Amino acid sequence: MSSFIKNTKEFNQIVIIETDGYLNNEGGEAISAICYEKIKCGQHKFLINMAGTKVVNSIGVSILIEIIEKLQEVDGKIGYFNLAPIVSKTFNIMGLTKYSTVFATEEDALGAFNE
Amino acid sequence: MSSFIKNTKEFNQIVIIETDGYLNNEGGEAISAICYEKIKCGQHKFLINMAGTKVVNSIGVSILIEIIEKLQEVDGKIGYFNLAPIVSKTFNIMGLTKYSTVFATEEDALGAFNE
Amino acid sequence: MKKPSVELKLPILPNMELIATQTSEVIARHMNLTEDQTGEISIALIEACINAFEHSQTDNNVFINFLIEEDSLIIKVIDQGIGFDKTKVEIPKIENKIGKGERKRGWGLQLIQELMDSVEFESNSDGTTVTMKKIINKKH
Amino acid sequence: MKKPSVELKLPILPNMELIATQTSEVIARHMNLTEDQTGEISIALIEACINAFEHSQTDNNVFINFLIEEDSLIIKVIDQGIGFDKTKVEIPKIENKIGKGERKRGWGLQLIQELMDSVEFESNSDGTTVTMKKIINKKH
Numbered sequence: 001m002s003s004f005i006k007n008t009k010e011f012n013q014i015v016i017i018e019t020d021g022y023l024n025n026e027g028g029e030a031i032s033a034i035c036y037e038k039i040k041c042g043q044h045k046f047l048i049n050m051a052g053t054k055v056v057n058s059i060g061v062s063i064l065i066e067i068i069e070k071l072q073e074v075d076g077k078i079g080y081f082n083l084a085p086i087v088s089k090t091f092n093i094m095g096l097t098k099y100s101t102v103f104a105t106e107e108d109a110l111g112a113f114n115e
Numbered sequence: 116m117s118s119f120i121k122n123t124k125e126f127n128q129i130v131i132i133e134t135d136g137y138l139n140n141e142g143g144e145a146i147s148a149i150c151y152e153k154i155k156c157g158q159h160k161f162l163i164n165m166a167g168t169k170v171v172n173s174i175g176v177s178i179l180i181e182i183i184e185k186l187q188e189v190d191g192k193i194g195y196f197n198l199a200p201i202v203s204k205t206f207n208i209m210g211l212t213k214y215s216t217v218f219a220t221e222e223d224a225l226g227a228f229n230e
Numbered sequence: 231m232k233k234p235s236v237e238l239k240l241p242i243l244p245n246m247e248l249i250a251t252q253t254s255e256v257i258a259r260h261m262n263l264t265e266d267q268t269g270e271i272s273i274a275l276i277e278a279c280i281n282a283f284e285h286s287q288t289d290n291n292v293f294i295n296f297l298i299e300e301d302s303l304i305i306k307v308i309d310q311g312i313g314f315d316k317t318k319v320e321i322p323k324i325e326n327k328i329g330k331g332e333r334k335r336g337w338g339l340q341l342i343q344e345l346m347d348s349v350e351f352e353s354n355s356d357g358t359t360v361t362m363k364k365i366i367n368k369k370h
Numbered sequence: 371m372k373k374p375s376v377e378l379k380l381p382i383l384p385n386m387e388l389i390a391t392q393t394s395e396v397i398a399r400h401m402n403l404t405e406d407q408t409g410e411i412s413i414a415l416i417e418a419c420i421n422a423f424e425h426s427q428t429d430n431n432v433f434i435n436f437l438i439e440e441d442s443l444i445i446k447v448i449d450q451g452i453g454f455d456k457t458k459v460e461i462p463k464i465e466n467k468i469g470k471g472e473r474k475r476g477w478g479l480q481l482i483q484e485l486m487d488s489v490e491f492e493s494n495s496d497g498t499t500v501t502m503k504k505i506i507n508k509k510h
């Protein structure tokens with residue numbers, strides 16, 4: 001497993017992935033590998049805890065767009081929490097926030113995804 | 116107060132100083148300013164929590180040697196805990212560990228200083 | 231007195247753009263920039279470096295110059311790559327990328343322009359120079 | 371193929387040595403060095419930079435070159451300062467510094483030599499070049 005993935009857990013049918021370090025091409029692919037695997041097994045709610053990710057690049061974030069697209073096919077969704085302000089800003093500029101949600105905390109995220 | 120000093124507290128006549136960031140000249144002087152002030156008021160046991168200090172330079176560490184010297188005059192002592200391995204190694208090479216003690220944790224440090 | 235500058239020469243290797251951002255963070259602290267501005271510069275710089283790396287030969291280098299001015303930070307990212315015509319680059323929209331099997335990438339220039347106060351491109355077949363400027367909001 | 375190198379040109383400003391260590395940390399990660407070796411290089415480099423800054427004119431620059439070899443990392447710190455005679459520098463001992471009103475400083479060269487695998491000094495009145503080498507222990 002890539003060292004970019006710090007931890008993966010499941011909770012109430014929600015997959016929560018915790019990242020660590022630079023979200024680049026490799027980091028994005030490490031996330032998508034997990035998501036695609038879990039989608040095959042019938043999961044379709046994903047949350048990413050990005051507390052450990054202080055810096056991203058647009059290639060890594062583009063891979064999140066691929067995941068969003070894939071999730072539309074299965075009526076799934078993805079969200080993020082614990083984002084550094086600049087990561088949140090980058091997601092905004094790229095428009096991810098039109099198709100997925102940035103939450104402040106894990107609690108907020110789980111609350112919304114459990115509905 | 117310098118932003119290098121994250122927190123200062125007193126506990127059982129022991130002054131505990133928590134640092135944050137690069138221990139350079141300025142950082143060293145921020146520590147010594149507190150120590151000299153407290154020595155004037157009769158304190159002479161000091162512990163430094165260096166969890167937030169991942170990098171040091173020899174000028175900053177030399178100021179700790181000045182503090183050790185000053186503490187000898189008042190029969191006081193100084194110790195450190197939560198050191199990054201390279202900080203601990205630097206203290207060893209410079210010989211600080213002959214005149215002061217590196218502890219693994221706050222608990223160990225307080226235990227030894229309370230005796 | 232001469233204005234202080236920091237210059238980097240980076241090889242084309244994975245993640246070397248992090249040297250550029252780490253450098254910009256030290257400079258930002260020196261200039262007493264806000265955390266927001268520091269982050270904006272970091273991401274813009276990463277994107278400019280990735281472009282420079284991606285369109286260069288592996289034996290080339292990428293040069294990054296930071297010019298510390300009184301009220302701004304000017305950063306030049308210089309490559310010896312194949313060059314490009316900025317006017318031909320489409321502005322990306324996520325609506326056009328999702329559900330259409332389109333290439334998801336193409337955000338670098340857009341991010342640079344949104345995150346910096348001014349950006350200039352000089353490009354020809356010998357390479358590209360991106361000049362980005364951040365006007366300083368001092369902390370407090 | 372040419373060996374990859376990273377080159378920095380730093381101005382004489384407070385804490386600019388952190389650019390050098392941040393750079394060495396990115397390179398160390400690229401080379402898959404252990405945390406111990408990464409830290410040793412960081413501190414040695416800080417000390418070499420501080421010396422270079424301290425003995426240069428403020429209008430000068432300090433140059434740092436990292437040469438990434440198969441089994442070692444070679445770092446050169448080059449200043450245009452006043453130079454010095456390494457053989458005249460005393461080896462510091464804490465016993466001689468405590469309780470004697472002596473200057474507490476004088477540890478930089480000692481740290482560099484203890485932390486790196488080999489160190490060479492070339493110095494004359496036009497400046498000093500310190501060449502330090504770390505032989506790589508790969509992780510695992």
Ligand SMILES: Nc1ncnc2c1ncn2[C@@H]1O[C@H](COP(=O)(O)OP(=O)(O)O)[C@@H](O)[C@H]1O
Nearest residue numbers: 281282285311313314335336337338339340358
């Ligand atoms: N430094 C450069 N050298 C050559 N071409 C470049 C450079 N920077 C950008 N380009 C061109 O502009 C396009 C858009 O760049 P960008 O917005 O960063 O997105 P991406 O690199 O993901 O395609 C690139 O696909 C490339 O054709």
Ligand SMILES: Nc1ncnc2c1ncn2[C@@H]1O[C@H](COP(=O)(O)OP(=O)(O)O)[C@@H](O)[C@H]1O
Nearest residue numbers: 421422425451453454475476477478479480498
């Ligand atoms: N790059 C340099 N240029 C000129 N003199 C130097 C340089 N590096 C070291 N020196 C000399 O060597 C002495 C010892 O250096 P060092 O061990 O780093 O301790 P310190 O700098 O604290 O005195 C310095 O005081 C200085 O006289």
